Amino acid sequence: MRRGRKPNLRQRRHIEHLRARGQSLAAIARQLGISRQAVNEALQRRPLPSRPIVCRQCGAMIAPVGGSAGTRQLVCRSCLARLPRAGFALRLASLRHAAGFTQEALAQATGVKQSTICKLESGRHEPRPATYQKLLAFLEHSQKARA
Numbered sequence: 001m002r003r004g005r006k007p008n009l010r011q012r013r014h015i016e017h018l019r020a021r022g023q024s025l026a027a028i029a030r031q032l033g034i035s036r037q038a039v040n041e042a043l044q045r046r047p048l049p050s051r052p053i054v055c056r057q058c059g060a061m062i063a064p065v066g067g068s069a070g071t072r073q074l075v076c077r078s079c080l081a082r083l084p085r086a087g088f089a090l091r092l093a094s095l096r097h098a099a100g101f102t103q104e105a106l107a108q109a110t111g112v113k114q115s116t117i118c119k120l121e122s123g124r125h126e127p128r129p130a131t132y133q134k135l136l137a138f139l140e141h142s143q144k145a146r147a
Ligand SMILES: [Zn+2]
Pocket: 055, 056, 057, 058, 059, 060, 075, 076, 077, 078, 079, 080
């Protein structure tokens, strides 16, 4: 166990993600090889996002936590299905949150760079057809796996 090391931002996100999944401080500490104290400090520095993400169209819950100013425009899967002309940025962000993935986790799972996912979700980037297919196919599949 490494003592006295402060978790960096990336690690803090990871800690919050694990915590949001219901893992105990001790389990997170073990998994990341840091002290429980470090886990606790990381969580206190930035409080856990505890607001739900809700659909802007129908108000249905998309995810129980993670709500922020940036998630207010998201829509649930059913509403998305009724919006065939919804842009890729909205589609990707909505599906990703519904599937319970961070940008980082989605990047790891699909091999698409996190910075690319970030740009795609903000609409600053249009996806190449292969990237489009890969991301949406993955999120559709993970929906089935979770259902
Ligand atoms: Zn909806």
